[in-house]
Amino acid sequence: MSEALLNLAHVSVSYGQIVALDDIDLTIGKGEIVALVGSNGAGKTTLIKTIVGLLDPNGGMIEFEGRPLARMPVHRRARLGIGYSPEGRRVFPGLSVQENLEVAATAGAKDTIRLIDEIYAIFPGLAQKSKSLGWTLSGGQQQMLAIGRALMVQPRLLLLDEPSLGLSPKLTDEVLFRIPDIVAGGTSALLAEQNMLKALEISHRAYVLRNGRIVRSGRSSELRDDNDVREAFLGGR
Amino acid sequence: MLQLTINTLALGAAYALVAMGFVLILNATNAVNFAHGALVMLGSYIAFTIGSLLPVVGLLLLPLLLIAAAIVGLLLYFIAYLPLKDKPVTSVFISTISAGVIFENAVLLIYGPEPRITPPVIGTSAFKIGDTVISEQSLAVIAAAAVLIVGQQLLFTRTRLGKQLRAAAQDPDIAAACGMNVGLMVALTFAIAAALAAAAGMFLSATYYASPTDGANYTMKAYIAVTIGGWGSIPGAVIGALLVALFEVVIPSLPALFPALMQAVPHAADLFTMTASTIALFIAFLIVLLFRPQGLFGETIKRRA
């Protein structure tokens, strides 16, 4: 575990009086896909936003590649190699697909073009729409753009917050099952998903969140068949 | 007619620079910059000062002016926006009002209240085509403003920095998560907006003279232009600015254009003064506000659920 890419220890986050996350311990290794599952309000988005830096923890420690992230501003974390596809996609509505990708690039002009071409190769649907403005895209296209944009920072850790939200089952499949390919080159991914079974299918390990706490964790293949987990997910006990 | 068109275009071009800067700050911060007119006024005075040190035409002073104004823009960012950016938006509104007062009184202290004139862009000669008198200044202003507007557009649509500025304005949190330093972006936006405003100040004060109290007037005009043209839209701001100029140029000219009017309407001379045209402009602005608050070109950004 000393070589963990991301390490959270005793992390707590509160909104005023309300405890959103309580004493979270979580690690992600290199090249791993880790799923974060739990029902609405369990704290998945809160956890991801805290790693990104949009929320401040009031306790505990977060380390990325051994470096503590405390008080590091959001844009610096991104440049360290943390890519973020937010809940609800949030593509830049007034920018075209091409521009959405460009603005997230930290590399020089030539490398940026190469990166964009790679992303078009992964998502051919985006290539066709490269000049369309963000707000005109469909939900599925926006999701692909959000992931592509996150990839532009050449991340070593990709954070995906509920990519299936609002997507039809077919689109959800398209997006989710693409993820292992995307990260095949050694990138790690943390995937927060309401859609538990699919998330468990594509991930190596998983954590189950309930009411801000981790109640189960382990290999995804084991958790998938565990009846208790399913009940915990739906809120039982 | 040609005369009116040229005059309107010249005035409108200068106003367009002011309105554009106003919209840039609005988009980037969601706040109305009440000190924007003061930035125009400061531009006039900086131009005047540089002009008295370096006796060259305005065109050559312009680069220096833009740089100096950019610095003032950053100053405004630091004193009026940064300390209050997490407070409710009305606080920034009031703080920019205060900043405007500070600028106005600083200038009053240093320069005194008499109006000043800035160097013309190229020269003051004029030539005639038929009945129309076309001044070099008008043409120069139209050309220079056009260059600046095109330049601004190129910056925002062709360079990565410009696109990042737009992205940061549309969604600051996500922009940060994509690696952009949003605070820096906003500061830069203030700098660019101030530079555009200053250029407008120099162009306008060659003809209309500059005085320290001009600020509020220009701010109102920028606001009117942006509201009529379309809140948050840059092309809308330009169109709105041209409309404002249209009111100011055309209404006072109506008696001369239609002498029959003078006989037909009682007190016609009173109805078509400069001030009357401003009143008419305000009324038109209020009508737009009430019936189509999103302006002629609306909000170009829509959201998909």
Added chain:
Amino acid sequence: MVGAISFRRISMMAAGIAALVAWPFVFSTPFDLRMYGIAGIFAIMVLGYQFIFGHAGALALSQGAFFGLGAYVTGLMAVNWGAEFAITFPMSIVLAVALAALIALPVLRLSSHYFALATLGIGQVIALIAIEWVSLTGGANGLAGVPLPSIFGFTVARGWPLLILIWGFVAIGALLSWQIMRGFYGKACHVMREDEVVARSLGIDIDRMRFTMLLLSGAYGGAAGALYAHAIRIASPEALEFKTMLACLTMVVVGGRTRIGGAILGAILIVHLPEWFRFFDRAYLIFNSAILIALLAVAPEGIAGVIARLLPRPPSSHAKVIESVRGEEGTLPERRGLLLPSVTPILEVRNIVKTFGGVRALDDISIKLRRGAITAVIGPNGSGKTTLVNCITGVDTPDSGRILLADVDITGIRAHDVSSRGIARTFQNLRLIDDLSILDNVAVARFRAEHVTLRQALGSSIQDKAQARAYAHAQHLLHRLGVEDVDRLCGSLPYGVKRRVEIARALALDPMVILLDEPAAGLNESEQNDLAGRLQDIAADGIALLIIDHNMPFLQSLATYMICIDHGRLIAEGRPREIYQNPAVLEAYLGPRSAPLAAE
């Protein structure tokens, strides 16, 4: 508050009033008296401005216009027609109020910056007209020769007599402001300014309230302007210029947005500071503005606010207040008794469709709620549950379909009317007003029931019976929900208590239906059981409950009926046990290819 003023506060107020009275004896040169008079005039203007800017929380930039109009009306009538004070003064007020009404109707619906600049624009137009219409107003030089006020033949002389007249009006204005805002009406205003959505959900008509506040600010502005014309003997466009508005804004930010003492303090300070700092000369305004920005960042509630924060909170005497209305009608909630579930639904949602930008958030949804029944609505994130609640409560209007409450069509009715007809709600993120007490938060819901209006506020006695009754009613409900110690401020309460306070507030509306948005979120297991018990209690009284949540064990024992929504459509309905097994529901939540869970 009502009789609840501590010794400290009384002595502070007494000291303040003593200082105000002593001031003109200490600074008694004719020039000093004149300045003090101007300060009093501005205090009146600022007291008025506090209504719209402080209490209603709307950034209006119209106060200068009212002030200037008042000055010109008095000037014109006195100079041109020799009218007496007894005529010019009321006319100044009436015309200023008329102007306020004129601009309020179209402009108040606009959101903040549109509103601010629209009011500014109107002020500018009036200023320009004043300069242009030279024959009427004397143009840029103004209308000179405005006489001193003449009351029934007696001329109020310069110096002490004028001062007493002005500060007499300050006292009247202050008392009036205190009377209006100290009771129920003031509390409702407080809620409106802090949280519009909550205010609407409690039946408060926000538009009407803001309108009233703007009219009040106009009245005070006009009065101040009239006195100003008399004091400086001229009605000039300067009064209409933005400078005046800016001074007013400075005074209210420095002094305090809602406190009467703040208005007076701010006016005295800002009027006198240029004199005290005369050596700063021009730089004074720079200094002034810089201080203003600093204050905005550091102490936005003004000097009066800072002082108030330092004073201890007054002990409450609500027990005495409630005692005074014991036994009166309206102090106890009606007990409807156990109602048999009726076949006729109390709330019916028929085929509503709601589209946002091309996506159907609600797609042909129909729901029936019956008295005494607890219906649960479940569904994954983004399924449309919140949109459903918003349509029922009037926050959004459905594109098609109907909503009926007790057989009356309420589709498209505005939110505050829906609330007063009998639909209450609680919020997912607990929207209580942090700087009001528990009792106040709940009592405000009785606003409509007690017919609270401006007139009622003006006429209410020191006891304010309406508020007392509301307090009694609220306390009863809070006691029933197990919340005691009701004087605590809501900001510092634990989560579980806040949740119960919110439910008490919903009950205080005397509703037929209560919509609860994720009421169990953030509660531990024993708190959840406690809440479930209380909700069953409430349903037993005959109220229909609609609960949105995803906490299955919480809902399973509580709900009598369950509805599952996904992608805006109703995909399953029935008894909770059945829903738990329903494959369509499981698929929506977990993803397809999942087997039904073992039966309980």
